[in-house]
Each structure stands twice: as structure tokens, then as C-alpha cells.
Amino acid sequence: MKRNRYLLCLLASFFLLYYAVPRLSVTAEGPQGVFALAWLVLALFVIAGNLTGLLYHPKRPAKAGRPQSERFRKKTRSYMR
Known part of the structure; x- marks a missing residue:
């Protein structure tokens, strides 16, 4: 969406x-x-x-192949005794 805005502002x-x-x-x-x-x-x-914003726009992160339940799994703490 930002890419379209940069392009429109650049053309204007x-x-x-x-x-x-x-x-x-x-x-x-x-x-x-x-x-x-x-x-x-x-x-x-x-x-x-506008050219800088258009050319150096960060790429979207790649979606991980993990299932959704593993992404939100609560981390457990282990204490050494």
C-alpha cells in the first residue's frame, strides 16, 4: 500500500x-x-x-511453515537446582 502512495507522490x-x-x-x-x-x-x-522510499521499501518477512499452535506456545522456565 505504501508503494502505491510513493508512486503517486512521485508522479505528482x-x-x-x-x-x-x-x-x-x-x-x-x-x-x-x-x-x-x-x-x-x-x-x-x-x-x-519518494524515490528512496520506493526503491528501499523493506520486504515482507517470509511466512514460517510452522503450525499456528506452535507459534503461540508458552515458553516454560527451568531452574537448575
């Missing part, structure tokens, strides 16, 4: 980047240029985070 961030890059002026002076650079850096952080 690529769409926002595709839409915003032609409108941002990185070479502009003053606050406009700072905003453009900051927006692009944060967008790249979002893409990197």
Missing part, C-alpha cells in the same frame, strides 16, 4: 516540476531568484525522498 511531484520549471526564473535577481532556487531544491528533496 514530477508533474509539478514539469509545470513549474518553465515559469521559474533561476537567473532573476532578488527574492524571485531565491524563491525559484529554493522551490527547485525542495522539489528535488521531495523526489529524492
